[in-house]
Amino acid sequence: MTTFQSAHRTFKNYFVLPIAFLLFGISCSTDATTLLDEDDSISEDVEETNDDTPSDEEVDTSGAVVFDQDFTLDATRTVANYVLSQADYAQFLAGDGDITMVAEKAYEYLDDDFDYIIILSVEETQPSGLFYGRSHLIQNQVQGLGTGVYNNAASYGSAGKLKSIIYMPRTEYISNGPFLHEIAHSWGNKGIIPSTVGGHWGFASTAGQLGGFDQIEDLGNNTYRGSLNGQNGFGTFANGGNSVVYGALELYTMGLIGPDELGSIQVAVNPEWTQNAGEFTADAITTYTAQDLINEHGVRVPSVSDSQKDFKALTVVISTAEISQEQIDTISANLENFSRQGAPDGSWGSLKNFWLATQGKATFDFTVAQESIQ
Structure with a gap:
């Protein structure tokens, strides 16, 4: 770890870049790119047979599944709809929704086969004052990230599989973001590098979903x-919704690259924005090598050769009335694009799905298998 410190220190007033600036020229065709509100937050709780038995392919999985009058699964087996009371739904829009209630409802009918539960409201516009996305971290079994190992899955009705519950108030955020960003919170920033922006990379050469630059100039x-x-400018907590791929440090924390593929990371010490685009003051710039991170936090366990690469998620759309088939079709199409092992279709413009964001190193699956239904 090396630290560079200039001879003179001149501090200027703190200046928060406006949200519009953080888009810094990203082109997404006609698709809107949604950035995280600065209130984005993380919640962490420390061959064919002749017998009469049908094969998986022969099981009739056509049609929607009606578990009860307020909880259904669509015919594509990718979109669950949970109809809530007006009061319960309003709590989500106030930023205090009962995610445990949603998880426990799902586990009444579905097995514990999901790494993520994705909860989506059906708001047509972003609710005033509400975050764009929130990751509730349920467990961490990875060593070397700057935090301890814990598992609170049982508190949500899971027998131990559930890693995170993500809530976003609009279904469009699957494609526009901050979906990739919220997934990244499963691994970062848990303290692997210092940051003045809690849970995010802040003023660092990380250039990823959780913020950071790729070039720095000493003025x-x-x-x-x-x-x-x-382009001059960067975000300290986000860099442009799903228009941005995961940076190297994000891929490392996810277990998708090894330390040999992780370059040095520059981190500003006591940074403060100035009033010029991308410009900030700092006491010093500290450089961390991969070995520095290992020396401080230990090696990542499991390693890149043993880490999980394929993830399953249950998508639960909450509403106060049954959602329409048109809504289901749109959501299902976006989930298919997000999970596609290849580029999404033209409706996404230049937006990235999980496969592209991870450089084809990991997959995300939203399909509820027949065997997962109790």
Whole structure:
């Protein structure tokens, strides 16, 4: 770990970049790119046979599954709809929805086969004052990330599989983001590098879903300018919704690359924004190598050769009345695009799905298998 410190120190007033600036020229065709509100947050609780038995292919899985009058699964087996009371639904829009209630409802009818439960409201516009997405971290079984190992899955009705519950108030955020961002919170930033932006990378050369720049220029007098993709400016907590792929540190924490593929990371010490695009002051810039991170936090266990690469999620759309077939079709199409092992279709423009964001190193599956239905 090395630290560079300029000879003079000049501090300027803190300046928060406006949300519009954080888009910094990203082109997504006509698709809207949604950034995280600064209130984005993480909640962490420390061959064919001749017998009469049908094969998986022969099981009739056509048609929607009606578990009860308020909980159904659509015919594609990708979209569950949970109809809530007005009061319970309103609590989600107030930022205090009962995610345990949703999880326990799902586990009444479905087995504990999902790494994630994704809860989506059906709001047509972003609710005023509400975060764009929130990750509730249920467990961590990975060592070397800067936090301990824990498992609170039982508190949500899971026998131990559930890793995270993600809530987003609009179904469009599957494609626009912050979906990729919220998934990244499963592994970062749990303290693997220092940051003044809790749970995010902050002022660092991380260039990923959780923020950071890819280039830094020393302007003298303890003043620096960060840029991303050739444009002055960067986000400290997000970098443009699903238009951005995962950075190297994110891929490392996810277990998708090894330390040999992780370059050095520059982190600003006591950074403060100035009023110029991408410009900030800092006491110093500290450089962390992969070995520095290992020395401080230990090796990542499981390693890249043993880490999980394929993830399953249950999508639960909450509403106060049964959602329409048109809504189901749109949501299902976006889930298919997000989980596709290849580029999404043209309706996504230049937005990235999970496969692209991970450079084809991991998959995400939303299909509820027949065997997962109790």
